[in-house]
Amino acid sequence: MADEQSGEERQQRSGRGISRRGLLIGGAVTVGAGAALFHEELGRLWWRVPGIDKQRNKGEVDHRGAQWIAASEANLRYADRPADFTVDRVVIHVTEGSYATAVRVFRDPLHAAAAHYVIRAKDGHIAQMARELDVAFHAGNRGYNERSIGIEHEGFVDRPETLTDVMYRSSARLTADICARYEIPVDREHIIGHNEVPGATHTDPGRHWDWDKYMKLCREAARRRSA
Secondary structure: OOOOOOHHHHHHHHOOOOOHHHHHHHHHHHHHHHHHHHHHHHHHHHHHOOOOOOOOOOOOOOOOOOEEOOOOHHHEEOOOOOOOOOOOEEEEEEOOEOHHHHHHHHOOOOOOOOOOEEEOOOOOOEEEOOOOOOEEOOOOOHHHHHHEEEEEEOEEOOEHHHOOHHHHHHHHHHHHHHHHHHOOOOOOOOEEEHHHOOOOOOOOOOOOOOHHHHHHHHHHHHHHHHO
């Protein structure tokens, strides 16, 4: 399951970056006759500043069919990925609890962690809890949080029967969609378990997660998507 954010992440979360007004004022002072050109360039680069509140549309999702349920803002950092951070990993988690519990704790600002998606075991239903452009605190590693999208799966690492076929298939379609949009190779170097994140203290998705089955489903979903 998603891990707690580091002290470094807490500091960056509280420091929201240079204000747009400050940048514009500074630019006007320094560029003189070239002000118009400067402001045109600034307009193109503005949203590349990490941590800036980019305009969002309420309820908008990145994966068709997902249900939007917003995680607490305390459990993520606003960004503009992939403009400010390259996205090149998908991190697979298992909740060690119910779907309802995962959704509840990710909405709790005291939990200090959240994943982008949570998938329900009984029917493969997907809740999106953080926009992909934002950095969710799920991997327990700041660099991997910035470069990855986290997917939680309802279940328990020591109970293989909780890892249902419908959940595998729903997750594979989601991962194939993510990989296509960010041009991520559909392989085990780029689709990893939480336990494979450098410095990981968690063991999920666990020894019962069927990587052979999952990667086969991901590749099949990627082929269908590109057909």
